[in-house]
Amino acid sequence: MSEPTYVDGNAVAGAFSDVLGFDVTSAMLTCTGCGRVAPFAEGHVYQRAPGIVVRCRDCGIVLARLVETLTDVWLDLGGAQNWRIHKPAR
Template sequence: MDELLRLDGNAAAGVLGEVFSFEATTAEYACGGCGRAGTLGGAVVYEVREMGVIVRCPGCDNALIRLAHNRNRHVVDLRGTTSFTTG
């Protein structure tokens, strides 16, 4: 499926920068699936062209962040994290 691209977590810096006022790739998360902690830059990103990104835990593949583009707005879902802390 060439519309789905697996990328390093740092690849989401641009789109996350449109939503958050801090450098999101240095933000720390705790995964709601396996409890793993890390920075978003070390997570796995799946980019669906023209739709948004999914940031996944590299330990269990749980969706940490879902970010969609909808009519010139961003919709952010952080339910996959138990905590999200700025760096």
């Protein structure tokens, strides 16, 4: 049996959290492909490209991409219809 080529969203939460400024693991993403609503942490993450790709666990559509260069961070969240972020009580 071959090793999986992906990890879950927890593996890259730090990189996304650094850019977005909050813990993304529990953010609920709605997939534009299949409509699945699931936490960021459940996404399938591929890190072998020149960046990070997060795909829907069910249909495989790209939910988010993050690429960091020496001078910029490129962030594409186009595969998620929306992100629902829990706001802690004050």
